[in-house]
Amino acid sequence: MKRKKVRLLASLLGVLASSVACLGAVVINEVELDPPEGGNEWVELYNNGAEDVDVSRWSVWIVDQNPTWTGVMKIPQDTVMGAGSFFVAEGDRKWIHATGTGTVILKTEEGVVVDETPLLDDNSNNFFTNYRYPNGVDTDQRSDWVFGRGTKNAPNA
Numbered sequence: 001m002k003r004k005k006v007r008l009l010a011s012l013l014g015v016l017a018s019s020v021a022c023l024g025a026v027v028i029n030e031v032e033l034d035p036p037e038g039g040n041e042w043v044e045l046y047n048n049g050a051e052d053v054d055v056s057r058w059s060v061w062i063v064d065q066n067p068t069w070t071g072v073m074k075i076p077q078d079t080v081m082g083a084g085s086f087f088v089a090e091g092d093r094k095w096i097h098a099t100g101t102g103t104v105i106l107k108t109e110e111g112v113v114v115d116e117t118p119l120l121d122d123n124s125n126n127f128f129t130n131y132r133y134p135n136g137v138d139t140d141q142r143s144d145w146v147f148g149r150g151t152k153n154a155p156n157a
Helices: 002-025
Strands: 026-032 042-047 059-065 068-074 086-090 101-107 113-116 128-132 145-149
Touching (some): 026 101, 042 059
Antiparallel strands (some): 026 042, 042 086, 059 068, 059 101, 101 113
């Protein structure tokens, strides 16, 4: 009886570990904080893992502290990111985000933080974005990020 409980516990821990690993495979890959006139802010996600990840009802938050402002983009139900695929969350054109700076946070439906950027700055009012280079690499360092010509929904150059 005791062995069965140990096996069951080990199995459950294995499932939990693989679920957490899948969450970690999706990263914030590119961010447009100051689009050209008439455009909207957007955030590109990238699944750098080998498995599909269901990102249904996750949310992408752009948070600016000066002045305090938050924009939230909800990911629709039934959104699954295939291995090596991109997903672009589009902001609302009516947002008034005057500074072009912010931290971007990716959260699960339950509010678990999957990824978070450092404070990013973009006052270019053009097609330049902040993006990870190399594509999808996340070492939790500011040096993961480059400011350059955007590559929306495609590998970063």
